Amino acid sequence: MNDQPAQDLRKFKRYKMKDGVYLAFKPDLDVLGRVKDLSMGGVCFEYLGFHDHTKRQLIDIDIFTRESRVQLKRLQCKIIYNRNVSVPPIFTESMRCGLQFSRLTLRQAAALLSIVKKYASTSEAA
Numbered sequence: 383m384n385d386q387p388a389q390d391l392r393k394f395k396r397y398k399m400k401d402g403v404y405l406a407f408k409p410d411l412d413v414l415g416r417v418k419d420l421s422m423g424g425v426c427f428e429y430l431g432f433h434d435h436t437k438r439q440l441i442d443i444d445i446f447t448r449e450s451r452v453q454l455k456r457l458q459c460k461i462i463y464n465r466n467v468s469v470p471p472i473f474t475e476s477m478r479c480g481l482q483f484s485r486l487t488l489r490q491a492a493a494l495l496s497i498v499k500k501y502a503s504t505s506e507a508a
Contacts (some may be wrong), residue, residue, distance in 0.1 A: 404427075407443055415481075418478070422491065441481075444457070
C-alpha cells in the first residue's frame with residue numbers, strides 16, 4: 383500500500399474561500415449557493431436542493447460577493463459533478479457541485495483574481 387497522497391492533476395491551483403462568495407445559476411436563479419473553492423479553471427459550491435442539474439450541457443452563472451463589490455455575470459460553465467453531501471438526519475439535501483469554466487474574458491479573469499485575493503482562506507489551496 384502506498385501512503386503518499388494522490389497527486390492533484392488539476393491545471394489551476396484551487397483556493398478555499400471564506401464566507402461571503404456566492405453563485406447563482408442563470409437565467410432562472412433556480413440554484414443559489416456558497417462558493418467553497420475557486421480557481422481560474424472552475425468553481426465548487428454547495429447549495430440546498432433536490433434538483434439534478436447534470437442533465438444540462440452548459441449553464442450560465444453569476445458569482446458575487448456579500449458586499450457586491452465584485453460581480454461576475456454570465457460565466458459559461460460545464461457541470462462536472464453534482465452530488466449529495468447531506469449527513470442524516472436532515473430534511474433538505476445539501477448538494478455539492480463542481481463547474482468548469484468554458485472560457486473567460488480578460489475582464490472575468492481579473493475579477494476572479496480579485497475575489498481570490500480578497501476571499502481566499504488563509505490556509506493554502508483547497
